[in-house]
Amino acid sequence: MLKPFLEAGRIVGTHGVRGELRLEPWCDTAAFLSGFKTLYWQEGRTPAQVESARPHKSLLLLKLAGVDTVEQAEALRGRVVYIARTDARLPEGQYFQQDLLGCEVVDADTQQVYGKLTDIFSTGANDVYQVTDAAGKNYLLPAVRQVVTAVDITAGRVEIRPIRGIFDDAD
Structure with missing residues (x-):
């Protein structure tokens, strides 16, 4: 059976002082993840709403709702981020x-x-x-x-x- 949630990357640090996160993507490009409006924690059990996302070098800079300070962002360092399989669309012939x-x-x-x-x-x-x-x-x-x-x-x-x-x- 296919997993309903897929590992998408790991929070590797913070960016700025307003709670932005640096995400190391586990996919071909950071741009792929920039289109998701909802990401998940804990293998899909906890949703996190994306306020903004943009590629930066090999990382994704991510602003999540409710994460507004560098301290809140720092507390998320090391956590794995998931995407819902139903939200992800791949071109024909490509697979996770x-x-x-x-x-x-x-x-x-x-x-x-x-x-x-x-x-x-x-x-x-x-x-x-x-x-x-x-x-x-x-x-x-x-x-x-x-x-x-x-x-x-x-x-x-x-x-x-x-x-x-x-x-x-x-x-």
Whole structure:
């Protein structure tokens, strides 16, 4: 089952004296989070209304309702911020990393199970998926359309057509 709330980032500090927060986003860009009107604490149990949000370098500067002093803002340092899945819209073919992690990775043609997707690395050109097999061996594969042919988050399944040599000893 998909989690109704997704980890979006962590409060890493304050900005100014009027209660603004510095948020380290755990998504592609801080701009993605700047459009949310409500964020959440405690895995979604407590809503926080966003008064303003703007990207600043690699961070998001955030003003929340009820946080009006630097002392109130400082008390939130280190807390994880969540977004509601229902508020988040991704373009076709894009997925939340949290949803991909743990998915079973199978061959699109033979249905052979290669392992579980255990990590995702951002390399600039494309992401790279780490797949860990039952014996604990790790394999890296590029997250490109020629390799990743289908993703079914609900079923927890990623289908691939691996490049020769990734899962075997072929050159």
